[in-house]
Amino acid sequence: MQNAFDLQNKLAIVTGANTGIGQGIALSLAQAGASIVAVGRSSMDETRELISPTKVPFRAVAADLSNLAPIEEILDAAEGLSGRVDILVNNAGIIRRADAIDFTESDWDDVMNLNLKTTFFLSQAAARRMLKDGKGGKIINIASLLSFQGGIRVPSYTASKSGVAGLTKLLANEWAAKGINVNAIAPGYIVTNNTEALREDAKRSAEILSRIPAGRWGHAEDIGGAAVFLASSAANYIHGTVLPVDGGWLAR
Numbered sequence: 274m275q276n277a278f279d280l281q282n283k284l285a286i287v288t289g290a291n292t293g294i295g296q297g298i299a300l301s302l303a304q305a306g307a308s309i310v311a312v313g314r315s316s317m318d319e320t321r322e323l324i325s326p327t328k329v330p331f332r333a334v335a336a337d338l339s340n341l342a343p344i345e346e347i348l349d350a351a352e353g354l355s356g357r358v359d360i361l362v363n364n365a366g367i368i369r370r371a372d373a374i375d376f377t378e379s380d381w382d383d384v385m386n387l388n389l390k391t392t393f394f395l396s397q398a399a400a401r402r403m404l405k406d407g408k409g410g411k412i413i414n415i416a417s418l419l420s421f422q423g424g425i426r427v428p429s430y431t432a433s434k435s436g437v438a439g440l441t442k443l444l445a446n447e448w449a450a451k452g453i454n455v456n457a458i459a460p461g462y463i464v465t466n467n468t469e470a471l472r473e474d475a476k477r478s479a480e481i482l483s484r485i486p487a488g489r490w491g492h493a494e495d496i497g498g499a500a501v502f503l504a505s506s507a508a509n510y511i512h513g514t515v516l517p518v519d520g521g522w523l524a525r
């Protein structure tokens with residue numbers, strides 16, 4: 274019987290795959306059989322090493338996604354590895370923390386450019402190629418609990434991730450009938466560089482932990498299974514959803 278979660282003969286582009294959630298997703302997709310194009314501004318050596326036992330084709334593409342310049346080069350590199358782009362995971366993202374009253378324009382623009390603008394234009398460019406041969410594909414955006422909630426001291430992050438949720442639905446509406454599934458994963462509180470400042474604040478860290486029904490912070494590998502699902506044919510009829518993977522946080 275065919276395994277609906279099998280990603281053999283598929284190629285996935287994962288942005289920000291050198292560490293954290295992106296690295297966890299790249300590893301999970303590789304374990305399900307997908308070839309991986311790992312995109313980011315830091316060395317991908319650790320990710321390459323983690324993935325190597327799976328024996329899937331792997332290529333690292335150095336790119337600063339704070340601007341749109343590298344987009345076509347990323348897609349060309351992916352097509353060079355396998356012939357077509359099947360899966361795009363828009364994971365790269367940053368956060369800036371400051372009281373709203375003091376928040377700067379650069380902390381607004383830097384976050385919006387990477388988290389929202391690049392997510393849109395990389396999706397657009399990938400979709401153009403997915404549509405060219407009529408085979409479609411899967412686009413998975415990484416949203417956040419702050420796609421649903423307000424958060425505190427992170428105005429541009431909340432705006433960007435709320436935007437990611439809206440964009441996910443808009444793109445799904447436009448592309449579902451053309452064979453592209455656009456969905457998002459909203460990770461809860463995950464142990465990565467992104468949450469280092471929160472975890473170092475003993476009071477905030479304890480407050481957060483006490484309201485997670487699962488009773489623990491999440492880890493990058495907790496997100497990988499959801500990514501494999503949304504990237505696979507098991508999710509062919511799922512469009513425009515934002516799937517929380519949050520240890521139950523939003524159920525509280």
Ligand SMILES: NC(=O)c1ccc[n+]([C@@H]2O[C@H](COP(=O)([O-])OP(=O)(O)OC[C@H]3O[C@@H](n4cnc5c(N)ncnc54)[C@H](OP(=O)(O)O)[C@@H]3O)[C@@H](O)[C@H]2O)c1
Binds near residue numbers: 292314
């Ligand atoms: N951790 C959480 O609790 C949590 C919760 C909800 C959503 N998220 C989202 O999950 C995604 C991954 O975050 P993470 O938690 O894994 O944090 P992370 O460890 O800080 O990873 C962020 C990734 O984005 C990359 N990146 C940042 N700026 C970039 C740029 N200009 N060009 C290319 N790549 C860039 C980083 O590369 P460098 O290592 O080179 O900086 C890194 O690979 C983000 O979209 C984040 O908002 C995280």
